Amino acid sequence: MTIPRFWPRTLRWQVILLVSGLLLLLTTTAIVTTAARVHVTDVGSRVRETLRPAQAAVAALGRGYVDMETGELGFLLTRDPQFLQPYETGSAAVTAAEDSIARLMADDAETMGLLSAVSAAGIAWRTQAAEPAIARARANGTVADNQQGRALFDTLRARLTALGDHVDQLIAARLASSRRANATANVTTGVCVGLALVLGLASVLILRRSLVTPLNRLVAQVREVSAGDLHREVEAAGPEEVTRLGEAVEAMRVRILSEADQVAAASNRIARLEETDRIARTLGDTAIRRLYGITLDLQSAAARFPRSGPVMATAISGIDRTISALRSSVYGTATRTQPPLHTQVSEVVGELESTHGHAPGLLLTGDLDAEPPAEVAAEVTQVLRDFLRATAVPEGGAEEVELALSGEEIRLRVTCAVPDERVAGVERALAEASADAVVRREPDRVTVEWRRPL
Template sequence: MTIPRFRPRTLRWRVFLLVAGLLVLLTTTSIVATAARVHVSDAGSRVRDTLRPAQAAVAALGKGYVDMETGERGFLLTRDPQFLQPYDSGRAAVSEAENHIARLLADDAETITLLREARAAGTAWRTQSAEPAIALARRDGTLADNQPGKALFDTLRARLAALQNRVDQLIEAELASSRRVNATANVTTGVCVGLALVLGLASVFILRRSLVAPLNRLVAQVREVSGGDLHRTVEAAGPDELTGLGEAVEAMRVRILSESEQVAAAANRIARLEETDRIAHTLGETAIRRLYGITLDLQSAAARFPRSGPVMATAISGIDRTIAALRTSVYGTAAPTRSSLRAQVSEVVGELETTHGRVPELVLTGDLDVAPPEEVVAEVTQVLRALLRAAAVPGGGAEEVELVLSGQAIRLRVACVVPDSRVAGVERAVAEASGDAVVRREAGRVTVEWRRPW
């Protein structure tokens, strides 16, 4: 079974781990230093407030017993009661020192035991040797054997020495503990400082390797792309944040490149379509105008030669279908109403062949895609018929009929050859036929114009 290794992939986790490591080291150093200061302070307080006074009390205890022995010996040698004064003062000092030691070191069982042993040895020396010898010397003046007393006092000295050693050991133990804690705190602080330096250097290396280098590489690639090199691939590497940023920039580059190619292709298609449309419109207009001309010629011929009417009608119908197909191919729509307008105008013009024996030339110009409503077509044919009838005078008549189409109006222009003696009559007849018509007089000619907005 393999244990998975935890490797932080995001930059925030790497920074978090580095900062957490530094905080752990700082916290450890603070805790150890604080604990060391507290321990040293407690040890110093114990030594200063308890052990040193106890050490002085043990020394006072030994001095008190020495004063008692000195007073005993002086009295036994001189029988002078003044030598008993050190004995009495030493006894009081011994009692006070024992009580002081018991209060100070009540929590240390071994010291209390040694104190009890020293007190028992002192009591034995005092009751078995010193006081009986003093009493005997006072009573009969004899000097008692001092060998048992010497042995008892040596035992007392040994017990006092043991008690003194115990107090010294306690002081040394506290001082040694303080030194050990200080040494531990110093070592811990040094180790933490060293680890902090190592971690700082490692963080500089890690951040440079995982952040600075990938970021500089990504910035260089983005600059190349922003400079116009859209085919430059943006590589995503480093922490997840930089990887996500690089992938987003790469996706944007691919999308921009794709859209640029689509725009270029669309521009090329539009250019080709515009050119094709221009050519188609040019050819279509030319072809349709020519077909219109042929249709008008065929209608005029059909009017002059009634026997050829069916054949001409068939040809005209075929040409109309051809015009409709051309319009559908070039413009996308056909204009069936325009064929009706042309047919009715041609029919009106052809009527002159039957009634007056001459057919004027018919010209169709303007916007050939215009499809006027039926009521407009009816009004145009009615006005044209009235104008042609008014211009039909002996020795003259309509010579040219022009129909101009636009998206806003339809304009009729009828050019007539009229003898000078008939011009006034033609003007009156035109005015009666249409009050909107405009008549222009020339030598031997009259031009009538009529306009119908729609």
């Protein structure tokens, strides 16, 4: 699986991107589902509270007009006033149904228009056919031709049918809209769930490739190094955090290897010096014994030959000076005026143990046998004391002192732990201690480096 170039290289941003994708899918599902539920609720409320009652009112309106027609025809055929009761009750039902429809569908202009057409057709039928026929039958008992009444009622029935069909269509449209909203919510939820599963699987694969595999490889390499294989190179790969960790481990390995080489070289040098010293002591002992023997022989000869006494005395004095020089060279009988520079630096660092209760680590590198002039050694120790004094702050202080000696220069580096609020003051103090100091600031840490050319 190839990671796209736009994919972030840091583990933090990879996790943020994957979690953001899952949250986006969850949010989309919640929004669509909520909107669908709200829409379905609104549609159900509209149908239940408005359209269904309006549909029932339209049906009641039709029944009312049918009752009126039935009462009219019964009265015209029998002249019995009792047949007018359905006409009267139907008229009341028509009025109530029209009021109910007008109240329920006041916000629908088309329904109100159809209702107005039904009311107009009903009024025309009552005023032009039904009521005049009833009046004539009451007055003289004659029944005129009712063709006009049938035509007007057919018109009324057609308009009632149109009104009922329109209300039915409104209900059907609302129900279809509700079904579409539910279907959309279901499809969206299914798609988001599928994408979430794909994203989860991709997350596992990507994190395994970018984190687990590089981390396992780094752990295996570190174990090899810790087992003693210091020549095993630690490869830094993967997210930025793992890469930085690998680079730090590799730098530590290189430093350990370098210091091990220096220790080995120093051990070899010490071994050579010890062997040279042993050889020198052996040769010195032999030479001194022989010179002592020669001195005794010369003294004996001077006693036997008095005339050669001055010459013998001069030779004996020269031999004594030679013996003294040999003893000084071989056995070091000459006294040292001052300890080596690294010893003086170690003593300065050790002074912190008695004054502050702890001492920083001391790292000595380079040619430890180099002996700079006394004034240079005094300058180095004084600069070190000034640096240690400048960095001795509460909750901080020197952590490591490095002295590097060579034939060209002396380098002094002090690493200190300093709280953030005291970094500025420590930097000023270090600058005042030595104008040649180079100060580097790091989080909760300050490193000062000072060089003295020779």
